[in-house]
Amino acid sequence: MNNSDNALKVDDLVIRFGGLCAIDNVSMHINKGEFVGLIGPNGAGKTTFFNSITGNIIPTEGTITYRGESLIKKSPDKISHMGISRTFQNIRIFPKMTVLENVCLPIHSKPTYNFFSAMLGLPSVKKEDKRIQEKALDYLHRLGIEEYKDHQAGALAYGLQRRLEIARALAADLSLLLLDEPAAGMNNDECNDLVELLKGIHRDFNLSIMLIEHHIDVVLKLCSRIYVLNLGKLLAEGSPQEIQSNPDVIRAYLGERRKRNE
Amino acid sequence: MYIASVVVTICSNIIAVIGLALLTGYTGMFSLGHAGFMCIGAYGAVLLNRYLMVPYVFALILGGFAAVIVSLIIGYPTLRNKLRGDYFAICMLGFGTVVRLILNNMNNPITNGALGITNIPKLTSLWSALLFMAVLVYFMWNFVNSQYGKNCVAIQQQEVAAEMMGVSIVRTKLLSLAISAFYCGVAGGLLGFWLQYIAPASFSDTRSNDFLATLVTGGTNSITGPLLAAIFLTTMLEYLRFLVNWRLVVYGLLYILIMRFRPEGIMGYKEFSLKKTIQFFKEFPQNKVKIKEKWTRFRAERKKKTNGRRENCE
Numbered sequence: 080m081n082n083s084d085n086a087l088k089v090d091d092l093v094i095r096f097g098g099l100c101a102i103d104n105v106s107m108h109i110n111k112g113e114f115v116g117l118i119g120p121n122g123a124g125k126t127t128f129f130n131s132i133t134g135n136i137i138p139t140e141g142t143i144t145y146r147g148e149s150l151i152k153k154s155p156d157k158i159s160h161m162g163i164s165r166t167f168q169n170i171r172i173f174p175k176m177t178v179l180e181n182v183c184l185p186i187h188s189k190p191t192y193n194f195f196s197a198m199l200g201l202p203s204v205k206k207e208d209k210r211i212q213e214k215a216l217d218y219l220h221r222l223g224i225e226e227y228k229d230h231q232a233g234a235l236a237y238g239l240q241r242r243l244e245i246a247r248a249l250a251a252d253l254s255l256l257l258l259d260e261p262a263a264g265m266n267n268d269e270c271n272d273l274v275e276l277l278k279g280i281h282r283d284f285n286l287s288i289m290l291i292e293h294h295i296d297v298v299l300k301l302c303s304r305i306y307v308l309n310l311g312k313l314l315a316e317g318s319p320q321e322i323q324s325n326p327d328v329i330r331a332y333l334g335e336r337r338k339r340n341e
Numbered sequence: 342m343y344i345a346s347v348v349v350t351i352c353s354n355i356i357a358v359i360g361l362a363l364l365t366g367y368t369g370m371f372s373l374g375h376a377g378f379m380c381i382g383a384y385g386a387v388l389l390n391r392y393l394m395v396p397y398v399f400a401l402i403l404g405g406f407a408a409v410i411v412s413l414i415i416g417y418p419t420l421r422n423k424l425r426g427d428y429f430a431i432c433m434l435g436f437g438t439v440v441r442l443i444l445n446n447m448n449n450p451i452t453n454g455a456l457g458i459t460n461i462p463k464l465t466s467l468w469s470a471l472l473f474m475a476v477l478v479y480f481m482w483n484f485v486n487s488q489y490g491k492n493c494v495a496i497q498q499q500e501v502a503a504e505m506m507g508v509s510i511v512r513t514k515l516l517s518l519a520i521s522a523f524y525c526g527v528a529g530g531l532l533g534f535w536l537q538y539i540a541p542a543s544f545s546d547t548r549s550n551d552f553l554a555t556l557v558t559g560g561t562n563s564i565t566g567p568l569l570a571a572i573f574l575t576t577m578l579e580y581l582r583f584l585v586n587w588r589l590v591v592y593g594l595l596y597i598l599i600m601r602f603r604p605e606g607i608m609g610y611k612e613f614s615l616k617k618t619i620q621f622f623k624e625f626p627q628n629k630v631k632i633k634e635k636w637t638r639f640r641a642e643r644k645k646k647t648n649g650r651r652e653n654c655e
Contacts, residue, residue, distance in 0.1 A: 133505055159507035171502035173495050175562070175610055184495050187488035188507030194516065197490075200483035208488070251506055 092141035116302035123308040165257035174233025182215040185251035352474040360524025366561035369497030371430035374437025378408040380544035382526025383533035408526030444541040457540025465535040560606025565613035
């Protein structure tokens with residue numbers, strides 16, 4: 080495999096919280112344009128893994144590179160500007176802002192005009208704001224929540240809030256999307272909708288996507304490659320077929336006695 | 342003359358409270374020491390005018406910038422180390438006290454220690470105060486509705502997500518702190534040139550608390566709310582002068598009532614609009630019914646809640 084194909088490359092990642100080893104020597108990579116799944120029982124360290132990529136947690140050891148650039152010790156906002164965006168397991172939208180403002184935010188997180196012109200309220204500022212709003216409306220339209228644009232985000236239904244979070248992540252001008260349990264709390268029909276939606280997004284926006292999900296059928300339908308984490312260690316890696324027939328994975332999911340840090 | 346004095350005080354309070362509104366209301370960082378910035382602004386403006394002959398308007402603005410410089414010195418280390426919430430508020434409380442105590446104990450002929458500076462020329466007029474207030478409020482209005490303001494609100498509502506979406510936390514918070522310091526500095530200068538006398542004691546912690554209380558009364562995430570609250574509370578304080586010390590009790594009572602019945606403030610998350618108010622009174626008969634409905638629903642909910650609590654106890 081050519082090295083330049085790797086969008087994200089994680090090598091020998093170790094994260095310790097005091098005595099607890101949350102991530103133990105994990106290496107993985109995501110190729111350009113690939114849809115990768117990350118599964119594992121609760122407490123396996125999946126979200127911690129995401130947090131270390133986005134810069135919330137500084138790894139104890141190991142390297143993370145994105146398109147050849149190291150992400151270690153970079154602040155989350157810088158990492159975001161490199162084109163990595165994410166959604167959260169427990170929804171983190173801006174509840175008192177409108178839906179449109181939510182999606183506008185990542186577009187202007189680095190303001191496009193200086194603050195003197197902002198204070199003076201120049202016409203160019205108004206024009207720029209309008210341009211950004213139109214851009215944000217495109218994303219809302221793509222996710223099918225355009226009609227809610229003036230609603231307060233916190234008052235939206237749960238499923239719509241999930242969609243809004245994806246729209247907001249997309250608006251960040253990204254190339255790698257990290258999805259943390261987007262289907263949590265959804266029923267089968269909603270899951271199927273989500274699968275179609277994510278497939279479309281993956282195709283249209285030309286993204287690399289990494290997906291954490293507990294609905295195994297969602298993962299199997301979407302991902303071309305799957306990593307399995309268990310107790311902070313990488314348990315298996317392979318195509319959906321390989322993972323389904325892997326005895327280790329089955330054992331981890333069906334519950335074997337858990338031993339940490341043997 | 343008396344009314345002019347009240348109006349100038351109101352203007353000065355509005356400027357300071359609007360500045361604090363950006364930091365506390367929009368960015369979500371509590372500060373208990375903004376009187377310190379006011380103090381620096383007032384001393385800076387007055388001393389520049391007296392010793393360097395800087396004209397009035399520029400003296401005020403430069404006084405504001407003096408407060409900005411100090412705010413950056415105090416803000417950079419605290420915000421970089423992710424001091425937030427109560428910790429930041431206490432840090433600012435310390436800052437306000439330190440400024441006051443340093444000036445209190447500097448016994449030199451320039452700042453004149455605890456006695457303060459007297460014989461300041463009366464350069465602030467009613468009109469200049471109103472003009473400064475109007476311009477600064479207009480600037481702040483534009484600012485909070487711009488991309489910068491939206492980034493501030495994002496930090497207040499969901500700091501982690503804002504950072505992940507690319508908002509630089511330190512820079513945005515620092516900008517918000519610096520602007521609020523500038524506003525307080527100008528407010529201090531304005532007041533100094535009106536009262537013709539400034540002393541460290543006039544910028545005590547009580548003043549910082551008053552700003553914060555006015556802001557909370559007016560409502561966070563709103564410019565018109567704190568503005569109206571500043572007008573209302575300052576005027577009320579003047580009207581209640583005959584109560585002597587008891588007027589502060591009335592003040593406290595008012596805050597308790599607001600916290601109990603409208604914790605988001607008078608105009609929380611909303612802006613006052615003249616058009617809507619006029620419309621409200623035009624359609625008063627219908628709205629009366631609506632308000633009544635709301636009130637009965639509120640009563641019913643209250644009743645349910647207390648009943649539920651009783652059942653739980655049993």
